[in-house]
Amino acid sequence: MNCSEAEILLHALLDGELDAGNAREVEVHVENCARCAPQLRAYRGLRQAMPIAQLHFAAPASLRRRIEQAFPAPRPRATTRRSMLRGFVMGAAVSTAMAASLVVAVFRTDQEQRVLGDVVSAHVRSLQAEHLTDVRTSDQHTVKPWFNGKVDIAPPVVDLTAKGFMLLGGRLDYIDGQNVPSIVYRRRTHVINLFVMQGAAAEACEPRLQTVLGFNIQCWTANGLELFAISDINAQELREFAEKFEAALRPANET
Numbered sequence: 001m002n003c004s005e006a007e008i009l010l011h012a013l014l015d016g017e018l019d020a021g022n023a024r025e026v027e028v029h030v031e032n033c034a035r036c037a038p039q040l041r042a043y044r045g046l047r048q049a050m051p052i053a054q055l056h057f058a059a060p061a062s063l064r065r066r067i068e069q070a071f072p073a074p075r076p077r078a079t080t081r082r083s084m085l086r087g088f089v090m091g092a093a094v095s096t097a098m099a100a101s102l103v104v105a106v107f108r109t110d111q112e113q114r115v116l117g118d119v120v121s122a123h124v125r126s127l128q129a130e131h132l133t134d135v136r137t138s139d140q141h142t143v144k145p146w147f148n149g150k151v152d153i154a155p156p157v158v159d160l161t162a163k164g165f166m167l168l169g170g171r172l173d174y175i176d177g178q179n180v181p182s183i184v185y186r187r188r189t190h191v192i193n194l195f196v197m198q199g200a201a202a203e204a205c206e207p208r209l210q211t212v213l214g215f216n217i218q219c220w221t222a223n224g225l226e227l228f229a230i231s232d233i234n235a236q237e238l239r240e241f242a243e244k245f246e247a248a249l250r251p252a253n254e255t
């Protein structure tokens with residue numbers, strides 16, 4: 001471990017977010033490093049000083065009045081509540097997006113981290129920007145050719161509506177520096193994005209279910225492609241989605 005790696009992990013060490021192996025590596029480096037040791041001491045000192053310091057500041061009443069005057073008169077209650085709720089939803093989505101663009105987890109490799117981070121960001125973006133689908137249709141024979149000429153791969157598109165996963169359409173997205181097709185499904189009120197990638201994403205594709213920032217991600221390989229399904233539906237349902245999709249891909253099941 002070198003100094004720049006250690007520096008990135010110092011905060012995680014202080015916050016108790018590192019697993020035993022990584023924590024030990026950082027500690028061993030810091031112990032023997034003239035640059036990192038004082039840094040860690042400084043962070044520890046800062047951390048102890050923060051709760052003691054008077055960081056709370058009460059704004060004067062005059063400021064409150066000025067802020068209130070700057071806002072338009074309150075609108076009827078129903079509208080206000082709806083816009084307030086919308087504000088919360090947007091706020092949550094934006095924080096999730098910001099969090100996703102930060103570090104996903106310190107233990108993953110750079111490649112995994114980048115791909116999974118991009119998958120989460122793309123999923124959140126698709127939900128918040130009213131840009132869920134570029135081609136909106138439940139007809140798999142319309143979605144598949146729509147990707148022709150837009151991406152190098154031919155994404156498998158299957159209609160799983162009868163199996164409880166409704167096909168909403170397709171979208172072009174951008175993950176790990178490349179254009180990536182997403183096939184969009186809906187389960188009740190939940191959206192599932194299925195990203196189809198090739199090659200470089202393989203390292204990030206683990207056959208087990210992963211959870212990143214509260215989203216479940218199931219990846220599997222089919223026909224030489226890596227398929228990443230992401231959603232906020234529970235792990236069991238996402239696994240079920242992957243199984244149904246996989247089963248529908250098999251020629252024997254085609255009707």
Ligand SMILES: [Zn+2]
Pocket residue numbers: 002003004006029030033034035036037
């Ligand atoms: Zn160092």
